[in-house]
Amino acid sequence: MFKQRTIKHPIKAEGLGLHNGQLATMRLLPAPVDSGIVFKRIDVTPAVEFRVTPQLVGETTLCTTLLQSGLKVATIEHLMSAIAGLGIDNLLIEIDEAEIPIMDGSADPFIFLLQSAGVQVQDAPKKFVRILKPIEVKGPYDNWAKLEPMNGFRLTFSIDFSHPVFEETASSMTVDFSSTSYMREVSRARTFGFMKDVEYLRQNNLALGGSLNNAIVISDEGIMNEQGLRFDDEFVKHKILDAVGDLYVLGHTIIGHYSAHKSGHALNNQVLRKLQEMPDAWEYVTFEEGAEVPVNFISSKVA
């Protein structure tokens, strides 16, 4: 049987929140089988646990935020993406602030952290969610997202920004995680933003921790980061990184094809809520040891 995974040892990290600008200390800890991904705010008494589900996502403006008991844990998507990419099922994340550190704006530092802690195989079958029927959601700006049956985990994403920088880079791409390495091809893509929005965002107490160290910043002249892009298609790749994280709030890797146009955190979450309302549109599946698993998130080396 392919089994669930957690980490071997606790590990600590600290960094600035992209939006609140606060220094947060975070501790990742092993967690028991079937406990899922749990965030725990330890700066309040008593501490408050957020067991990640699509319903717990309460805000999706600029980042994915969990809300519970009047408290929040913001900007979970890049950490969730790294957790998904390493096929980790159970993890406790203690944090002493309201926002996960942005690190370098990608999922790469979280991959490094989780791999340093080591992956631990657990004694329970790993459950995947297989899509059986198409599910589609539409947004107000000609944007949409859908899940369809497919024997793999494929994401097709397209973006549409009217800025010359985007004309020189790919505006759409498909990644198939039966053949593509999440770690090599996706995890290093950084978040991006426009210089013209920075003043407005800061007036609204957003992007307070944002800098050229943790985002690609685009001005009227072009990309402001001296080193340029990490990939020619870093923008659309980052949208795929976000979607991998946003979809993993389901707590299980999806077997299906996710395609989206001008989608973001809101539609990524709505499609999951719709999925949960349609019990005949999906099923849980497990795999016998030695069976061909169509998603390579669990092929990463177990330390």
Ligand SMILES: [Zn+2]
């Ligand atoms: Zn992002």
